[in-house]
Amino acid sequence: MASPEVNPDTHPLHGTTPGDATAAVHRQLADGINDWAELARALADPELADAVRTAGEELIAALVAGRTLLVAGNGGSAAIASHVAAEFIGKCIHDRDPLPAINLAESLSSITAVGNDYGYDKVFTRGVAAHGQEGDVLLAMSTSGTSPNVVAALAEARRRGLLTIAMVGEGGAHLAESVDHLLVVPSRSTPRIQEVHMLWAHVWCEAVDVLSRDASV
Template identity: 45%
Template structure:
């Protein structure tokens, strides 16, 4: 009797589950708690959470800010979350007149403030415009949180909190990022709604 081979979907889901299990076993709890504390403190004090990323990570940046400005699970006031990846006029004007590497750092210069938080998303951790944004955030007295792939790349040294997913496969990293930032949104919202 032959053993049937798992379907392509089953194999993909197994790889996804493996990454999530390795993330769970890597002890991300303390780091996610630290990120939630930073974001809660900033938003609770009326400071901004700035979020940026490229490509699929730009969509994730929009998703995060949508959950916080709107609502995740609870009825509450809107929170000061700004997506740096979604203003097409700013992105295209600045990239055309100057360069794409500084499209986010320029916006950090405009919107950043001491006590705020920059959350940057880069599966490699090496996206030049996200790295420059972290440098600008540090100079502005902001805290920094990075969502990356394994090791964190250049963002590791620039992050107050590094949430790196133990994989180098972009789609699997992005799937784990969704789990991490949904949990982050849930935690921040619960804490601020209770305040």
């Protein structure tokens, strides 16, 4: 089947030039680097760094005890959830035995079935109910901190006795009393928030790999 022809007059980039593209990329790169320079200082704040360490220690302790990690998020956060689960099932920086981790947004069939039959707000709560046991961990990510399905999943996980960790942006500070560990990225920029969420998750994955390597020496 032939690809549909693109009408240059209605294309989203209609009217732009190579020079426009160059300027846009240069501008966004500079802005991103500046954002990260500021974030690097903010992320080193002792209180925030301690919160990340504490959440990571409890997550790793649960894995050591044989518990399962559940991960959830929408859109870009769903992609991060998939990445995080893959790091624990596979490896991050060192070979080790696989660890049980499930991305609740992984199955398109499950997501659409639950969304169709029960409503999109239930797509993660059903996953928590299906897979989560007392002592397991739910790591949920929402840049806004207000995604109804993420908030509902955290509540369901807490009700069932799971350790709950929420990674959010500045708009999610209201979840402080609703989860065991709330990690707030000091930003309202969705790309930067998601990048920090990945950084924090990578720190924990790397720590698991280092611990496994050292234990086998």
